[in-house]
Every structure is written in C-alpha cells, then in structure tokens.
Amino acid sequence: MSPTADPAKDDSLLAAEYVLRLLRPREERAFERRLLEDHRLAQQVAGWTARFSGMNAEIAEITPPRSAKKGLQTRLFGKVEEAVPLWRRLGLWQGLSFASVALAAFFAMQIVQMPGQTPPQAQDDRGALFLSEVAAEDQSLRVLAVYDSAAGRLQITRTAGAAAPGRVLELWAIAGENAPVSLGVLPETGKGGVILPEGLRAQVAGLTLAISDEPPGGSPTGAPTGAVLAVGQVTRL
C-alpha cells in the first residue's frame, strides 16, 4: 500500500477522492462497481471516511427549525394518530362476526382432519386446537390459521386474496399490549405452517394475528412497515 508513482492508479487516493466526492459521476459509478467486489477497496473507503471524520468537529451545530422534525415524522409515519402504536389501533376492527368464526371452524376441522382422517374424539389426545380467521374488513384477503397446541404448529391456509405484485404478506402475532412479533412471510402458494415461538404458546388463546403488506423478504425493521391488511383473533375450538 505504499504510494505508487502514478496517483491515478493509487487505489487509496481514489478511495479518498471518492469519499470527498471529487470523482466525476462516471468515475464514481465505475468506482462503486469495483467497490461491490473489492473488499480491500471498501476498507480503504471506510478508512478515509474515519480519517476525514476528524473534520466533523469543525462543523458548528445548528438547531433545525421545529417544523423539520414534524415534517420528518409525517413523511415517515403518516399523520395524527401515529402516537398510538399500530397494534393498539388494530382494536378498532377486531370485532369479528360470529358467522365468520363458525365458518372458519368448519374449514379448520377439515384441514386438520384431512391428512390422517383423525376422528374428532381423538383430538383430546392431541392437545387443544385453536383457530383464527385473519380477514380484511372487506374480505378481500382471508387467511385461516389453525394452531395445534400439541405440535406447537400454526397451519396457515389463504382462502381469499393475495399479495400485491412485488410485495409479500407478513404474519404477526400480538399478545395483549405487546409489540407485534413476526411469524414470517406467508408462502406464495397460500399454504404453509409455522412453529409458534415458545413465548407465545401459553397465551395463544388471547392472541391477535395480523397480516401486513411488506417489501420482498418481509419487514426490514422487525415491526410492520406497510398497511395492516387483515386482522383476526385466536379462539379455542
């Protein structure tokens, strides 16, 4: 890494110019392409970033206008009722009709019984069953979730709707006032199963399930970032 005779060929200098933003747009793009593959080059960039950061102390702090923070929060989180956590706002539409629960129960029995044709009386041996129909208000999205407490497994079947193009559906479990816990991205096929985290199993009967619209791969933050499309409460069967 000793300085070479030709500064243009010195990667360390090129990295410094890149950090300073002295490269022309085309050079910058070419450098960034190399950066993606060249780990040592990336370290040079990080090294110069740290070195130049000594000058940060020369920058005077200026208190931004109050409007800046408000505007930021609106841009990020939307307006007004944002002070109320998402999972509490869900309460507004938790009122599921009895009919939809009964219908869901019917389907749940079929789903659970189909594989092994287990007669209903055998269920006591297998542990309690719980179900939830996670549905949009307008029924444009419906997902049936059946939980078998013996297996600790939540069986998911999508019965209506799908993710928007280029987006995914992510399933969340909400226990009481706690923050939503991700149960994962719903499979595109519409059917799948997840193992319920240990901590949630004891409270499964009071659990709320919700489905949110997320970018591919699921929420990048660990909390729902897109619109909550469907909500349902878990009931013991």
Next chain:
Amino acid sequence: MDQTDEIESLLSRTALGDRQAFSQLYDRTSGKLFGVAMRVLRDKSTAEDVLQESYIKIWRYAERFAAGGGVSPMGWMVTIARNTAIDRLRAGRDADDIDEMSDRLADRGPTPEQVAEAAGEAGRISTCLSQLDDPRDKAVRGAYLEGLSYAELAEKFSVPLNTVRTWLRRSLISLRECMDQ
C-alpha cells in the same frame, strides 16, 4: 465516550423500529446533521429537506448499521447527511447511488482494529492538515466540509483545474503519510 454509547444504543433501538428512540436520536444529533447540510447547501429550506431525507435513510438503514458495526455511529450519520446534501447540490444525479453507498458503508465496515486505528488518525487530521502549505489545507477542507468539486475548487482558488487536482492528490498523499506515522 458516553455520548457515543448513547447514540449507538439509540441507533440500535431505532433499528428495531422503536420510534421513541428514533425521536431521541433526532433530538441528540439533528443539530450536527443540520450543520452539515447548511455548510454544504447554505440554504435553510433546502437543508431542512435534506435533513429529513437523511433521517429517513437513517431510519431505514439503522438495522444495517447495527449489524455491520465499524464506523462510529455519529460518523455514519454525518456521512449520510453530507452525501445527501452533496447529491442535492449536484441535483442531476441519481439519488439511488447514494443509497447504495450507505448500504456498503454499513455492510462492509472495517474491522475493530481498523476502526481503532482510524479513530487515532481522525484525531490527527487537524495537525496533519496544518502541516500542508497554505491554500492546500483549505482545498481539502473545502472538498470535505462544503462538498466542492474540482471545478469549484479551481474557481475558488483561481488556479487551473489540473493544478488543483495535482495539489489535492499531493495533499492526500501527505495526509496519509502524516497520519500513518
């Protein structure tokens, strides 16, 4: 280093989607970041917009910063604000480029040893800059603090573009030698 720890902790809570931590992070750091944007843009309303854009990126990338480690949390945020401001200054450019840049900074941070080493170097930069001949230290500062391009530096110091480029590269070599001592 209490303040660094506090900012780092707020940043890692921000990564988990904690809005309250994000709000505190803003309160602690927005003065510096607004200072950075103002220094580059010299216009209050543009700087305010750039400040918001920078915090939107911080909110989105906080997770990667926490995961990647490396650069100091404040240094990382200043880099985002500075690059966002320079991008705005050179408005024709694609904002996506800078998103990728912050990705990489977060993803491929240096090792802890390199950070420690670089931190020592950071403290030395003022000393090393002061050892440069007069207008040359100003050229480095102009590029870093005000986001000036080679063409703008040439104009500012009334020298041909190639001269300023040669100056600056020599200055960078001197800086590196001074800091590696």
